Amino acid sequence: MRHDVPGLGARLFNTAFRRLAELGVSFQGSTALHVRGRTTGEIRSVVVNLLTVDGRRYLVSPRGNTQWSRNVRAAGEVELGPRGRGRTWRVAEIADDAKPALLRPYLERWYYQTKGHIGGLTPASTDDQLRATAPSIPVFELVG
Numbered sequence: 001m002r003h004d005v006p007g008l009g010a011r012l013f014n015t016a017f018r019r020l021a022e023l024g025v026s027f028q029g030s031t032a033l034h035v036r037g038r039t040t041g042e043i044r045s046v047v048v049n050l051l052t053v054d055g056r057r058y059l060v061s062p063r064g065n066t067q068w069s070r071n072v073r074a075a076g077e078v079e080l081g082p083r084g085r086g087r088t089w090r091v092a093e094i095a096d097d098a099k100p101a102l103l104r105p106y107l108e109r110w111y112y113q114t115k116g117h118i119g120g121l122t123p124a125s126t127d128d129q130l131r132a133t134a135p136s137i138p139v140f141e142l143v144g
Helices: 008-022 067-075 100-114 127-136
Strands: 030-036 043-053 056-060 077-080 087-093 139-143
Touching (some): 030 067, 043 100, 056 100, 067 077
Antiparallel strands (some): 030 043, 030 077, 077 087
């Protein structure tokens, strides 16, 4: 499964935004995600963009099968929000055939951040292109 590993610049940028998100500062829907590591059991944190479609909330892993997406899959729950003040959510992974309807609004909102890291998709991608790439992009719905 695809996993686009971020370079040094992206890691530094993401660390800065994660620290701000952990303090409660959000940029265009960004928030801190805290999840238990699947091998260490330690809490791992990243910054993610929280997608809302029809009142339902989703996490999209544009870089593919990342460490955080594998941890979310294994843990079955996440905490979102500032460290120590976040809310715990159960997660349900979205089936590949349902992903295109979620990937399009994600691309429309955050393409400038994910350009080059979302399986070659753009906001102008066709439905066929979205369907073809969907299996390489983990998407989780926040439940409860």
